[in-house]
Amino acid sequence: MAAISTPGSIADSVNRQLKSGRTDVTGRIFTVLLQLALLGSIVILVVLLVDVVSLGWSVLSADLWGFLSAPLGSQPGTSGLSQALRGTFFIGVFTVAISFPMGVASAVYLEEYAGQGRLARFINVNIRNLAGVPSVVYGILGLTIFVKAMGSITGPDSNGRSVVSAGLTLAILVLPIVIITAAEAVRAVPQGLREAGYGVGATRWEVTRHHVLPYAAPGILTGTVLALARALGEAAPLILVGATTGFLSGGASYELSTLTERFTAMPIVITTWAGQPSGRGWEALTAAAIVVLLLVVLLANTAAILLRNHYEKKRI
Numbered sequence: 349m350a351a352i353s354t355p356g357s358i359a360d361s362v363n364r365q366l367k368s369g370r371t372d373v374t375g376r377i378f379t380v381l382l383q384l385a386l387l388g389s390i391v392i393l394v395v396l397l398v399d400v401v402s403l404g405w406s407v408l409s410a411d412l413w414g415f416l417s418a419p420l421g422s423q424p425g426t427s428g429l430s431q432a433l434r435g436t437f438f439i440g441v442f443t444v445a446i447s448f449p450m451g452v453a454s455a456v457y458l459e460e461y462a463g464q465g466r467l468a469r470f471i472n473v474n475i476r477n478l479a480g481v482p483s484v485v486y487g488i489l490g491l492t493i494f495v496k497a498m499g500s501i502t503g504p505d506s507n508g509r510s511v512v513s514a515g516l517t518l519a520i521l522v523l524p525i526v527i528i529t530a531a532e533a534v535r536a537v538p539q540g541l542r543e544a545g546y547g548v549g550a551t552r553w554e555v556t557r558h559h560v561l562p563y564a565a566p567g568i569l570t571g572t573v574l575a576l577a578r579a580l581g582e583a584a585p586l587i588l589v590g591a592t593t594g595f596l597s598g599g600a601s602y603e604l605s606t607l608t609e610r611f612t613a614m615p616i617v618i619t620t621w622a623g624q625p626s627g628r629g630w631e632a633l634t635a636a637a638i639v640v641l642l643l644v645v646l647l648a649n650t651a652a653i654l655l656r657n658h659y660e661k662k663r664i
Contacts, residue, residue, distance in 0.1 A: 444576060446515070452568060498513075511609075518586075
């Protein structure tokens with residue numbers, strides 16, 4: 349009686365026949381090189397992280413809450429991040445609130461409705477080109493449109509140099525990235541899932557709403573967080589749209605009325621402190637601010653991971 353072959357044994361047999369007993373030397377060398385590149389990258393990141401944490405530990409361990417709640421100052425002993433944290437928070441909210449719905453809607457249209465015509469290909473090529481444009485170009489765009497042309501709306505009391513202008517600029521900056529990652533996530537949805545929906549009489553919108561988007565949600569959220577992390581670390585566009593590099597009067601109010609006032613953000617403060625004369629304590633302050641910015645980005649990543657796991661559980 350012939351033995352029954354399992355899928356695993358068939359795959360092993362086919363694999364042995366394809367290799368014919370030969371050793372893939374080139375493939376193994378390439379694998380080793382990839383592992384060395386990965387190891388080198390991890391070592392560099394760890395060294396940088398340890399160096400920054402050790403340099404800023406004196407500030408973080410002495411009075412962390414005071415450092416986070418104090419306003420900007422002229423001396424390292426009295427300077428804090430409260431105003432920079434406020435600006436970064438509002439800029440992040442603006443960026444996500446604008447780029448996420450517009451990016452997902454654009455991706456759904458391109459993948460589910462536009463088809464494969466010339467117009468869709470033309471739009472896709474331009475979106476991918478825009479994703480590679482330097483951030484300073486978007487800063488010039490924000491300065492021209494949101495600060496100068498729309499200054500009476502975005503910041504009537506600050507000549508347009510406000511959180512609103514900064515948030516709109518960074519939302520446009522990361523919009524191509526959100527569209528590309530969301531389109532890839534939508535494209536990865538199995539075609540059989542769509543056909544099953546159509547087979548029971550669902551419309552295209554019902555299939556998209558109840559099947560495609562929930563299935564693609566983990567990938568869409570991952571791309572959005574990557575885009576947000578880039579936006580939170582950008583300094584050049586913020587400088588062009590009028591972020592304050594000196595001192596701000598007042599405290600760090602989170603009222604909506606402050607959205608049209610002068611602002612600063614974490615990357616601006618880090619850049620300003622890094623340019624201060626050495627030997628006066630600014631180095632430790634700069635390193636501590638870098639650690640705080642990393643923690644802010646990690647918190648955003650954690651929130652996205654929790655949401656992604658939530659949607660993955662619903663998908664199973």
